[in-house]
Amino acid sequence: xxxxxxxxxxxxxxxxxxxxxxxxxxxxxxxxxxxxxxxxxxxxxxxxxxxxxxxxxxxxxxxxxxxxxxxxxxxxxxxxxxxxxxxxxxxxxxxxxxxxxxxxxxxxxxxxxxxxxxxxxxxxxxxxxxxxxxxxxxxxxxxxxxxxxxxxxxxxxxxxxxxxxxxxxxxxxxxxxxxxxxxxxxxxxxxxxxxxxxxxxxxxxxxxxxxxxxxx
Amino acid sequence: xxxxxxxxxxxxxxxxxxxxxxxxxxxxxxxxxxxxxxxxxxxxxxxxxxxxxxxxxxxxxxxxxxxxxxxxxxxxxxxxxxxxxxxxxxxxxxxxxxxxxxxxxxxxxxxxxxxxxxxxxxxxxxxxxxxxxxxxxxxxxxxxxxxxxxxxxxxxxxxxxxxxxxxxxxxxxxxxxxxxxxxxxxxxxxxxxxxxxxxxxxxxxxxxxxxxxxxx
Numbered sequence: 322x323x324x325x326x327x328x329x330x331x332x333x334x335x336x337x338x339x340x341x342x343x344x345x346x347x348x349x350x351x352x353x354x355x356x357x358x359x360x361x362x363x364x365x366x367x368x369x370x371x372x373x374x375x376x377x378x379x380x381x382x383x384x385x386x387x388x389x390x391x392x393x394x395x396x397x398x399x400x401x402x403x404x405x406x407x408x409x410x411x412x413x414x415x416x417x418x419x420x421x422x423x424x425x426x427x428x429x430x431x432x433x434x435x436x437x438x439x440x441x442x443x444x445x446x447x448x449x450x451x452x453x454x455x456x457x458x459x460x461x462x463x464x465x466x467x468x469x470x471x472x473x474x475x476x477x478x479x480x481x482x483x484x485x486x487x488x489x490x491x492x493x494x495x496x497x498x499x500x501x502x503x504x505x506x507x508x509x510x511x512x513x514x515x516x517x518x519x520x521x522x523x524x525x526x527x528x529x530x531x532x533x534x535x536x537x
Numbered sequence: 538x539x540x541x542x543x544x545x546x547x548x549x550x551x552x553x554x555x556x557x558x559x560x561x562x563x564x565x566x567x568x569x570x571x572x573x574x575x576x577x578x579x580x581x582x583x584x585x586x587x588x589x590x591x592x593x594x595x596x597x598x599x600x601x602x603x604x605x606x607x608x609x610x611x612x613x614x615x616x617x618x619x620x621x622x623x624x625x626x627x628x629x630x631x632x633x634x635x636x637x638x639x640x641x642x643x644x645x646x647x648x649x650x651x652x653x654x655x656x657x658x659x660x661x662x663x664x665x666x667x668x669x670x671x672x673x674x675x676x677x678x679x680x681x682x683x684x685x686x687x688x689x690x691x692x693x694x695x696x697x698x699x700x701x702x703x704x705x706x707x708x709x710x711x712x713x714x715x716x717x718x719x720x721x722x723x724x725x726x727x728x729x730x731x732x733x734x735x736x737x738x739x740x741x742x743x744x745x746x747x748x749x750x751x752x753x
Contacts, residue, residue, distance in 0.1 A: 330586045333558065334554050334557065334558055335554050335555060335557070335558035337719065338550050338554040338555075338584070339551060339554075339555075339691075340549050341550065341551070341582065341584060342549065342550055342551035342582065342690065344580075345582035345748045346744040346745065346748040348744075348747065351734065352582065352584075354584065354672070366557065366558065366561035366562075367561065367568060367734050368554070368557060368568075368570065380730055423718075428690060438663070439695065443718060444718060447611050461720065462722070465735060471616050471681045472720075473716075473717060473718030473720075474558065474716075474717035474718055475555075475694060475717050475718060475721065476722075478691060479722050479723065480726065482586035482723070482725070483722045486702050486724065488559060491725070492740070493740075493744070494724070495725045495727040495737060496737060496740035496741040496743070496744050497722070497728075497741070497744050498723060498725050498727045498728050499727045499728060499729075499730060499733055499737055499738065499740040500661060500689075500690075500742070500745045501551065501690035501724050501728075502639075502659060502688050502689030502691060502692055502729075502730070502746050503690075503691045503721075503728040504677065504688075504693070504723070504728030504729040505546065505691065505695060505719075505721040505723065505728070506677045506678070506692075506695050507695065507698070507714060507719050507721065508695065508698045508699050508702065508710070509698070509707070509711045509717045509722070510596050510712065510723070511711040511712075511714045511718030512714050512715060512717075512718060512719040513718075513720040514576070514714075514715060514718070517715055521711060521712060521715055522715065523679055524709075524712035525710070525712040525713070525715040525716040526600070526714050526716070527712070528562040528564075528709070528716050529716045530560065532561045532562040
């Protein structure tokens with residue numbers, strides 16, 4: 322099973338490294354990191370990733386079984402990143418699963434994948450989905466047929482584990498969850514935007530923006 | 538505040554990318570990826586990471602404020618990776634915080650950092666801590682003075698958020714938790730080894746080993 326993670330400048334690393342460390346543990350899975358051009362791609366806070374041997378391009382991986390798009394503060398669309406959008410649109414025709422984490426769902430929306438579907442995103446970007454043909458829903462992981470979207474950043478771990486269950490069955494998914502010791506203990510009760518005061522939301526967005534600019 | 542993530546071949550990416558995407562959002566933080574030599578370092582399932590401009594070496598970053606060691610299936614010690622162990626031992630003398638995720642605590646142990654301290658690790662490696670001078674404890678995050686250890690893989694997110702609180706206060710840490718939308722919904726109740734049957738543990742270890750060899 323080919324899993325392709327579509328990269329672009331200023332993606333958020335945890336959005337895709339969470340799912341990567343889950344999906345790479347699926348029997349027979351091969352996770353590939355792909356981008357418009359060969360070479361390293363920089364994440365929003367300075368980390369640079371590329372593939373094991375050489376970066377693969379979208380043209381090298383036209384039809385992955387699983388497509389996963391991380392989010393970020395960059396919000397690529399058809400004008401700013403036509404190669405990415407074209408790859409998503411074409412690959413989606415043949416995927417078994419088309420997935421996103423955080424604002425990666427906006428990229429799916431720009432590619433026309435979310436037309437008429439319920440979808441989620443990072444809480445701060447959720448309303449934008451309505452302009453892209455989707456119905457925004459405040460859920461952590463949303464499956465609509467073969468399209469799955471996750472909420473912000475850390476939600477990709479939850480999405481990937483559910484996806485493992487759909488692909489390989491519950492026993493495999495349960496073992497992977499134990500393998501990554503996913504028994505979370507969030508220190509605060511502030512992870513959910515629906516229960517967060519406006520002032521906290523503003524500070525959260527400020528911290529995200531500051532880290533992104535520091536990573537430039 | 539300089540945060541240094543110490544890399545070595547076959548580290549587990551999520552162990553440090555979780556903390557990276559938390560700590561990089563601390564005001565004034567700079568996260569640096571360092572290794573024995575310049576150039577890319579491969580994670581256990583194929584991802585390759587390096588620093589923003591050029592990989593920094595241990596010699597370039599002798600005294601970070603925060604030292605963070607990811608784990609992996611590799612278990613480096615003073616014989617297999619003397620540069621790493623020497624860097625940890627020396628850097629620890631001047632850190633504000635010395636931290637690890639997963640089997641990264643074994644590296645701290647080999648460097649003599651855990652002598653007489655309570656510490657945790659990936660559940661499968663926990664007993665090994667006793668041979669390295671530490672008292673193994675089945676907790677997700679363990680603070681002992683300036684030394685903090687986390688349980689397996691995903692526990693680095695929890696550790697990093699607690700560390701943010703200690704460094705910058707609760708308001709900042711709460712905002713970062715909301716920024717990464719850390720309101721986890723693990724799909725199964727299998728993340729905790731203390732409650733897992735032996736058969737599930739064996740399957741979990743099998744999945745970890747298979748992914749590591751596939752990434753070679």
